[in-house]
Amino acid sequence: MLLPAIATAGTASAPMQVSAYVAPRATLEAVTALPSSINVEAADIAAGYKDVAATYRVRSNDPRGYYLRFDTRAGLTGAIVVTGLVAPFTVGALGAEVLEQPVARVQDYTLGFRLPLSAAARPGTYPLPVVLGVETL
Secondary structure, three states: OOOOOOOOOOOOEEEEEEEEOOOOOEEEEEEEEEOOOOEEOOHHHHOOOEEEEEEEEEOOOOOOOOEEEEOOOOOOOOOOEEOOOOOOOEEEOOOOOEEEEOOOOEEEEEEEEEEEEEOOOEEEEOOEEEEEEEEEE
């Protein structure tokens, strides 16, 4: 007499460790963008400066923070005074970086830019002399 065989599967377990690396990332978008060029009028030259402003949004996944990078273009102004962060600061020919450690993954910045006009400035349309970027740590 033959008996049917019953197959049984054994169970086994083994510990497995999984890890993942998420690269730090930060992006910058203009909420209200600076124009690509500005109009300098006689009143601006008489005042000695031109003020412009914009709002930016930074998204970052790095809890350590990020750098806001400010660069200038030569010509219209030798330096730019930036307001809207903890304290006003001046961006010169070499640019500037400001470490930000926000409490949220998305942070809005409303920044003012005072452009002291050079002695050679004349009324007209000029390329915007400030460039803003963001870099992870």
